[in-house]
Amino acid sequence: MTKLSAENQLGSSSDQQTNSVAEKRAKYHLQRTALISTLGGLLFGVDTGVINGAIGYMATPSELNLTPGDEGLVTSGITLGAAVGAVFAGKVSDLIGRRRLLKYLAIVFFICTLACSIAPNAIFMIIFRTLLGLAVGGASVIVPTYLSEISTPSIRGRLVTQNELMIVTGQLLAFVVNAILGNVFGYVSHIWRYMIGFGMIPAILLFIGMFFVPESPRWLVMKGKVQEAFKSLSTLRAQPESCKTEISQIQNALDQEKEIKQATLKDLTTPWVRRLVFIGIGLGVMQQFIGINIMMYYGTTILTQSGFAHNAALIANIFNGIVSVAATIIGMSLMNKVNRRKMLTSGIIGTTTSLVLIVIVSETMSKSPILPILVVACTMMFLGFFQGFISPLVWLLLSEIFPQNLRGLGMGVSTFFLWFSNFLVGYFFPILLSGLGMSYTFMVFVFFNILSFFFAYKFTPETRGKSLEQIQMEFQYGDKSGVNPESK
Template identity: 35%
Template sequence: MTSPSSTVPRTGSAALRPVLGVTLVAALGGLLFGYDTGVISGALLAIESDFHLSPFHSGVVVSSLLVGAMIGAAGAGGLADRHGRRPVLVTAAAIFTLGAALAALAPSAPVLTAARLVLGLGIGVASNLVPVFIAELAPPRYRGRLVGLNQLMITLGIVLAYVANYTLEDVTHSWRWMFGLAAVPALLFGTGMLLQPESPRWLALNGSPERARSILRRLRGHDDAAAADAELAAMTALSPVRRGPTASGGRWRALADRSVRPAVVAGIGLQILGQASGVNTVIYYAPKIFESGGLGSSASILATVGVGVVNLVMTPVGMAVVDRFGRRRLLACGAAVMAVALAGLAATLAAGGQDSSLAWLAVLCVVLFVAAVATTLNVVVFIIPSELYPQHIRGTAMSATMFANWSMNFLVSLTFLTLLDALGGPGTFTLYAAVCALLTLFTVRRIPETRGKSLEEIEREISRTAGATR
């Protein structure tokens, strides 16, 4: 017998237009993620001067965002599974607005630290739910590109933060304006989400199939009502035991269930290995890396700007191919290139030391690494988990996944300078290259291909795989 999901037609470009507007609004959460992450780089010097911060207290101000992101990511999924995706995203917009206002008006370093913690909560919620919300609304044929739009907006947010930092550098109380500007997209995000529909998948499995049908017909086009009805049938064909809200503790326990274990291992393993590859340390500490390779201070900053441009330009390239090339193949190829680039960087640092004749070869290795990250890892890191998890625990599973992401981000950022001091540049980047090689192997062995499949088809396939390995 043909499963209901197999009757869902592969939609054409007409199906993309109605859902694109919803995706763009939701992806404003990614823009805020990027802006609030990147703005501290330009604001910190002025903050240190105004509040007379020690290096330790500066670190507390910076890292409080990551702590908030861990908390926000951990808590968002259970709330979204109980109350829906849209209300929690609206709440995230309110958190972003409050955090921006509090940071802009902060009278002291402790208040600014608290404001950064609040902003981190918003980032944690957005990093968890924006990909899930988009994935649950998107047609299978375009799901990768649409979820990838979130990553593009994160990258754009970082660039906008750099532009704001540069533009406002000489303004009185510049850092307050830098933080306060984030309230504008936060208000747009909240207002826009109030006008968007709830996830039809969440509605279908929580007692509102007719509302789900109406939303699907609008998103897929009223002229293709049969396709929307077939898609709804595929959603509601899931086991009745899995429908409807369950206790939060039950959802967390469900992550250990044998039927979802392959998805959990793939999703969380990707976050741990992806962060352990050193991707963020290369971005955060690029000037220091270039200086250790022999470049002067000014040239190091210029090279870092170039790295940021490469990151922004290459992200749409990954978005353009992810639905054609496939998630697993794209990530495996990208991780292999990342390993080669970091091994080259380690060898260049070992051979060149402070000799500037090899410095630009180090820059080339970093650019190659960032280009590979932007076109592969950064594109799929949110797409893959948003597709893998079963509907009834998708939000909670994404909480566990993004908590792992932010925790590993915090740990790697915290230990990078210590590693650099203990192992030197060659040893540190050789270690990261080995992690990239491990990520390549993990991708081939543990991450299933999800390209072009409905979320229900993916759920069934993973459940069958789990059953076959018992």
Template identity: 45%
Template sequence: MDVKLGTGPRTDHASPATVSRRLRLITVVATFGGLLFGYDTGVINGALPYMTDDLGLTPFTEGMVTSSLLLGAALGAVVGGRLSDARGRRRSILTLAVLFFVGALAATLAPNTEVMVVARFVLGLAVGGASVTVPVYLAEISPAERRGALVTRNELMIVTGQLTAFTCNAVIARVGDESGGVWRWMLVVATLPAVALWFGVLVMPESPRWLASKSRFNEALDVLKQVRTRQRAEAELKEVAALAVKDAEQQLGGWADIKATPWIRRLMFVGFGIAIVQQVTGVNTIMYYGTQILTDAGFTSDSALTANIANGVISVLATFAGIWLLGRVPRRPMLMTGQLGTIAALVLIGVFSLILPTGDARAYLVLAMTVTFLAFQQGAISPVTWLMLSEIFPMRMRAFGMGMAAVVLWLTNFAIGLAFPSLVDGVGVSNTFFLFAVLGVLAIAFVKLCVPETKGRSLETLEAELRTRFS
């Protein structure tokens, strides 16, 4: 199939400065999905203690309220991936903005545990869809040399959303003086960025690679001219179009390919492994239960809410560092270094919780280790995870493949979030964190043996390399 670059609507010549500004604007708008992802996963950290009293939660229903979002995210990831491949990245993000708004409002107004669990599940659908669609959209619209930096802006917005949630929780708790229903104000804040995301996406272009996968080459060229210089846009479209034709001939795009194509099947296994590696550090136990961990270590409830802001601050700073590192070091060593750092922090949290009595010394040492843990997690593991998952799958099934990997990620997250309160109650904080440390060692072995390097290639070159490697 020939691609006629000279037909269709014309786009004015764009200077490099104009191209850069457009890319930054598109990235900011798209990553509001990441901001909502972070806020809705982080807000439960401070809201849960107040919600427990108002709704009469037990340890099991606490786990259900927390993890229902994660179960929804698992479904949202696979459904969102399929819809994104079928209907386009832009339209999918618009739908997600509506789900974020409806879910946040329903959770705010929830009269009982059952409604809260359903509302959190709806939020989970949006979080799961955003976890797939936003990184794929950014990966497909970014030039190869800037892909790492732009895709990981979404991770930056996730941790910014979590920091915003921690800060809002602390401020609202102090202003509300722990009055009944204070948690509702914590939850309703999430409706504001949902509205901003919906209006922002209305003026965003569609992914050029998705357009090419649907043989809409002229439209793909028009979008590329908005975010590339004209000469580069035309050259890039030729490469994208050639691969789109090849994928169409091989009918790559869904479940049948996983069953029938060995290299796709092996690649899915790698994607599943990367997803599990990110979760078995236990990161979300600190994100969801951080306030309770610090309270158990010796902080008062108000002090724990305030101290927990340190976790959010270090997550944001570490993500900035991670974005800088991704442009300079390979992905695999960065992922393994992050694992080593989190293992050390987990072991020390367990040791301090085991040998030190409850009090200031234990409280501040545990806080120092949670901060250290998050520095390695958010500075290395999480950025590399979401970036690699957005890179490794073929163009025609990129969102579907990432969606399937995200299902595994969210189901692992769900299992850990649901089990954590019972684990702490049954075997104690120390043994729980020692267990996560052991899983971290196994994760390093998997990365060393199975995960490919993806840095420095265009998505089309990378697809050809992975096709050869796993065939």
């Protein structure tokens, strides 16, 4: 008995070691796959952030000689393309697969970035920045989808929000590259071409990396490729039994989805559906009109107008990027601890206060040597509240408020309006800045922030701790607790 017991213990210990090794291997492959796929988010950040430092160089008469209107189109053309890319990316990925589409998007990123870096005139630049937006919009939809389909339920939230972190990291990386090139080679008028060209590096890494990640198991099951789905999933999970169980769950979920009639535009005649879609549109428009991208796209311009030398503004802008990354990390940790509405309205109060302070210091201390430092502090405050309280929360709410049969319509329409609002803000900001000056331009966005606060307070539903079905019931049958639980 003693010998048998010892053998059993030895066997048990061996099994535990084997399981431990398998779990470490699966965890490593999952983390590596997530890192590679979120290079799409990094590209999103780099390509939207790089223009911050490059626009000042390319606008000069000796380069592209941009008017304020041209500056707006060069900056925001990428978001107009993203609006279109976001709408069609889901359907294209359902046809050809998440992995293959990300590979194709990497090629679009590379070609369009190369074209922008050698642009001979404003028209050429605007066209290829808009085409680059197709890849940005596609990545903004497909990367979170892919991450949600390869992750386990226990880590899905953290893994999907990792993409948001990679976006702001990409913007920070672009700010750092801009500062280095601008300060070391700022005397070279065409240095902006190298700033933009930097985006080709992560595009190459994404393309190569997609050869080393599996296809989405859910997509493979959807296409009837069950054996391939098992092979794909087995690289990301420790136990074969769990792979079989998960594939069975995917099959059951897909069968249920086939039985659900998806909502169309005709369903907007139903009051509760129309109300829910309009709330989704409002959230998307609100997020952009608060003014985040006047900081991310024109931060260097704002700091230059405040009194910084251009090279110093490039360096100061790095601090904006650092705050964005830190605030995103903090916001991710708060999401499941604080009510959505309270977090959102608190964030808007913070962004409004930041913009008001910029107006006050610009008007009262216009000749003070500390004005640039105060403006930097205010922009950092703005970014802290926005990236920590508003940005990740809006995306989370959009993923929560739509029931399954309404998700395709609701997310598609809401995302389109979000990107189109992004385009409007990016296009009109330099025109307003040229015509009204900095103080009055920021007053316009103070007004938008006040409107956003009232919208968030009155219409944003509280979704924390509620199922999608419960949210649907509250909207469908008029339970006000689904809209404003604190108004009771």
